[in-house]
Amino acid sequence: MIVGGGTAGWITAGVLASRYPHRGEEGVAITLVESRGLPPIGVGEGTWPTIRSTLQQIGVSETDFLRECDASFKQGTQFAKWVDGGEADNYFHPFTLPISFEERNLAPYWLESSRNSSFAASLCFQTQLCENSLAPKQITTPEFAGLANYAYHLDAGKFAPFLQKHCIEKLGVRHMYDEIVSVHSDESGDISHLTMKSGEHFSADLFIDCSGFSSLLIGKHFGVPFLAKRNTLFIDRAWAVQVPYASDEASIASVTKSTAMSAGWVWDIGLTSRCGVGYVFSSNYISDDAALQELQGYLAAKGDLSPTLSFRKIDINAGYRQEYWRRNCVAVGLSAGFLEPLEASAIVMIELSAKSIANLLPGCRNGMQRAAQLFNETFRYRWERIVDFLKLHYVLTQRTVSPFWVDNQRKESIPDSLRDNLEYWAHHCPWHEDFSHREEVFSAASYQYILYGMGFQTDTPRSLLSGHDRLLAREKMNEAARQARDLNALLPANRELLAKVRRFGLQKI
Numbered sequence: 001m002i003v004g005g006g007t008a009g010w011i012t013a014g015v016l017a018s019r020y021p022h023r024g025e026e027g028v029a030i031t032l033v034e035s036r037g038l039p040p041i042g043v044g045e046g047t048w049p050t051i052r053s054t055l056q057q058i059g060v061s062e063t064d065f066l067r068e069c070d071a072s073f074k075q076g077t078q079f080a081k082w083v084d085g086g087e088a089d090n091y092f093h094p095f096t097l098p099i100s101f102e103e104r105n106l107a108p109y110w111l112e113s114s115r116n117s118s119f120a121a122s123l124c125f126q127t128q129l130c131e132n133s134l135a136p137k138q139i140t141t142p143e144f145a146g147l148a149n150y151a152y153h154l155d156a157g158k159f160a161p162f163l164q165k166h167c168i169e170k171l172g173v174r175h176m177y178d179e180i181v182s183v184h185s186d187e188s189g190d191i192s193h194l195t196m197k198s199g200e201h202f203s204a205d206l207f208i209d210c211s212g213f214s215s216l217l218i219g220k221h222f223g224v225p226f227l228a229k230r231n232t233l234f235i236d237r238a239w240a241v242q243v244p245y246a247s248d249e250a251s252i253a254s255v256t257k258s259t260a261m262s263a264g265w266v267w268d269i270g271l272t273s274r275c276g277v278g279y280v281f282s283s284n285y286i287s288d289d290a291a292l293q294e295l296q297g298y299l300a301a302k303g304d305l306s307p308t309l310s311f312r313k314i315d316i317n318a319g320y321r322q323e324y325w326r327r328n329c330v331a332v333g334l335s336a337g338f339l340e341p342l343e344a345s346a347i348v349m350i351e352l353s354a355k356s357i358a359n360l361l362p363g364c365r366n367g368m369q370r371a372a373q374l375f376n377e378t379f380r381y382r383w384e385r386i387v388d389f390l391k392l393h394y395v396l397t398q399r400t401v402s403p404f405w406v407d408n409q410r411k412e413s414i415p416d417s418l419r420d421n422l423e424y425w426a427h428h429c430p431w432h433e434d435f436s437h438r439e440e441v442f443s444a445a446s447y448q449y450i451l452y453g454m455g456f457q458t459d460t461p462r463s464l465l466s467g468h469d470r471l472l473a474r475e476k477m478n479e480a481a482r483q484a485r486d487l488n489a490l491l492p493a494n495r496e497l498l499a500k501v502r503r504f505g506l507q508k509i
C-alpha cells in the first residue's frame with residue numbers, strides 16, 4: 001500500500017510494479033491511495049541522470065515522457081556568482097565524468113598546469129555543450145542513450161499524472177482517491193490498517209509512506225524523530241514562479257542555472273513550455289518581502305518580469321528522519337526528509353529508495369526487520385553525504401558582503417566529516433576510495449567539479465606526481481578539447497532537438 005500520489009508515490013509504484021509484475025493470488029498487489037483535497041507539492045523540476053534508468057525500468061517511452069511532461073535535457077548545473085559574486089563568476093558541474101576518471105586522477109595535473117581554462121572545461125567536453133545550450137544527443141540516437149551524460153528538467157505537475165496513467169494501465173497498480181484519517185497498529189506494533197474518510201479500511205503487508213511533508217506514517221504515526229539540519233543548511237523558504245518564454249524561438253538552457261543571491265540562491269530551469277524559477281533563501285537573513293523583491297529584480301534583469309506572474313511561497317524544513325523503515329512501514333520522498341533543491345538530490349533519493357525497497361523486499365514478514373536495518377544504514381549514510389556535498393557549495397565561497405555567506409563559512413556550521421575531508425583534500429585530490437559505498441549519490445567526480453570550480457587549492461606533493469601521468473594529462477586535456485569541438489559541431493540545440501522529438505519521436509532502441 002503506497003500512501004501518496006506525488007513524484008515519490010508514483011516512482012515507487014512504477015519501480016515496484018515493474019520489478020514484480022505478477023498480480024492476483026500468486027503475485028504482489030500494489031495499491032496507491034492519494035487525497036484529492038491534498039494535492040502533490042508540484043515543484044521539483046530538476047533531476048539526476050539516474051532518472052533515465054528509472055524511467056526505462058518502469059517501462060515508459062522517452063519520447064512520450066518528453067512530450068507529455070514538457071521535459072527538456074539537462075546536462076548539469078551552472079553556478080553563477082557563488083565564488084566571489086562578480087560578473088565573471090561562473091562555473092559548471094557537468095554530468096559527464098572528467099576524462100579518464102575511471103582509471104586516473106588527473107586533477108593534480110590540471111592544478112599544476114597553466115590553467116588556461118576552468119577545471120570542468122579542461123577535463124570534460126560537456127562544459128562547452130552546456131555553454132551553447134546544445135542537446136546531449138541527436139534525433140537518431142536511441143531512447144535513453146546519449147553522446148553526453150544527461151538527465152531532464154520536467155514539469156512536476158505533469159510528471160505524476162504521466163506515471164500514474166502508465167502504472168495503472170500498463171503495470172496493474174490499483175489506484176484510489178481517498179483521505180487517510182487514522183492509522184492503526186496491531187499488538188506487535190506493525191501497521192494493521194488505515195481508516196479512510198470514506199469509512200473504508202485498508203490493510204497491507206507493507207505500507208510505503210509517500211505522504212509528503214505531512215509524513216503521515218513514519219512521522220505522525222510512529223513518531224520517528226526528525227533530525228533538523230538547519231544549523232548546517234540555512235535555507236528554510238522558497239518563492240517559486242512559472243515564467244513564459246519571450247518567444248517560441250528562445251533557447252532552452254541544457255543546465256539548471258543556479259545564481260547566488262544575498263541570502264540564498266535562485267534556480268532557473270527551462271522546460272519546453274516555460275521556465276521554472278525560484279529563490280530559496282534563509283528567513284534568518286532576509287524577510288519574505290525583500291526576498292520576493294530580489295527575485296523580481298533577477299527576473300527584471302532577464303527581461304522576464306511581468307505583472308501576470310504569480311509567486312508562490314513554500315516553507316522548507318531541512319532535515320531527515322532518524323529512521324526511514326520501521327516495522328512494516330518505509331518512507332520515501334519528502335516524508336523521509338528534504339534538504340534543499342541544490343543539485344536535485346531529492347528525486348534521486350526517491351529513485352534509490354524505490355530501487356532499494358525492490359531489492360530488499362523480504363519474502364515474508366519475518367525478514368522485515370533485517371530489511372529495515374539494512375535500508376536504514378544505507379540511507380542514513382546517504383543523507384549525511386548529501387548534507388556534506390550541499391554544504392561544500394557554501395563553505396568555499398569568498399563572498400563577504402552578506403551575513404548569510406559569511407555565516408556559511410563558520411566552522412561550527414560545517415559537519416566534522418566535511419571538515420575532515422577538506423583538510424585531507426588540501427593535499428590530495430578527491431578520488432574513488434575517499435567514499436565507502438558502491439553507489440554514492442555524489443561521486444568523487446562531483447566533489448572535484450565543485451571544489452575546483454569554487455577555486456579550492458589542493459597542493460599535492462611533487463613526490464606523489466609522475467612524469468608519465470603529467471604527459472597523459474596533457475594528452476587527455478587535448479582529447480577533451482577535441483571531443484568538445486567535434487560534439488559542438490555535431491549536436492543540435494536543445495530546443496531544436498526537443499521540437500523534432502515532438503514531431504518525429506526518438507528511435508525506440
Ligand SMILES: Cc1cc2nc3c(=O)[nH]c(=O)nc-3n(C[C@H](O)[C@H](O)[C@H](O)COP(=O)(O)OP(=O)(O)OC[C@H]3O[C@@H](n4cnc5c(N)ncnc54)[C@H](O)[C@@H]3O)c2cc1C
Nearest residue numbers: 004005006008035040041044046180211212333334346347
Ligand atoms: C522549493 C522546492 C524545490 C524543489 N526542487 C527540486 C528539484 O529541483 N529536484 C528534486 O529532485 N527535488 C526537488 N524538490 C523536492 C521534490 O519536490 C520532492 O522530492 C518531490 O516532489 C516528491 O514529493 P512527494 O511525492 O514526497 O510529496 P508530495 O508531492 O507532497 O505528495 C504527497 C502526497 O501524499 C498525499 N497525502 C498526504 N496526506 C494524505 C492523507 N491524509 N490521505 C491520503 N493521501 C495523503 C497527497 O495527496 C499527495 O498525493 C523541491 C522541493 C521544494 C520544496
